Amino acid sequence: MAEEKATAASPIRYRPSLILGGVAAPLALAGYHFFSYAAMPWVCLYQKQPLLWLAAGLCILLAAVGVVAGFIASSEGRGAPEDAPGPQPRGAFMGAIMALFSALLLLILLAQATATIILDACQK
Secondary structure (H helix, E strand, O other): OHHHHHOOOOOOOOOHHHHHHHHHHHHHHHHHHHHHHHOHHHHHHHOOHHHHHHHHHHHHHHHHHHHHHHHHHHHOOOOOOOOOOOOOOHHHHHHHHHHHHHHHHHHHHHHHHHHHHHOOOOOO
16 A cells, blocks of 8 residues: 555646746736726726726736746746656746747737727727
8 A cells, every 4th residue: 555655646736837828918818808898988988098008008017927937937947747758848848838829919919009009999
């Protein structure tokens, strides 16, 4: 029985930077869309367009954190126990993929936020 516990597989460890790299940018884009569409009637009624700019800035910041976290996960260079042996562990590869995906979503968010800042959202 004791030998069985010694040979049991170690639990999978998730790195916070890997999770943040994969979750931050999609949440930022979804949050920006939710706020900009849901709050638009109120923003136009009370002429509070700077709130849209603030929301865009916060979401851009969150997406940028996701890009940085993905690059941190890819540059760690050491793998978790569940990674296969090799020069580039799976965690580093996933970190690079998440950083690039987050960068794509950040560019989309920047393009949409630029339109919010330049154009008047309440113009009919």
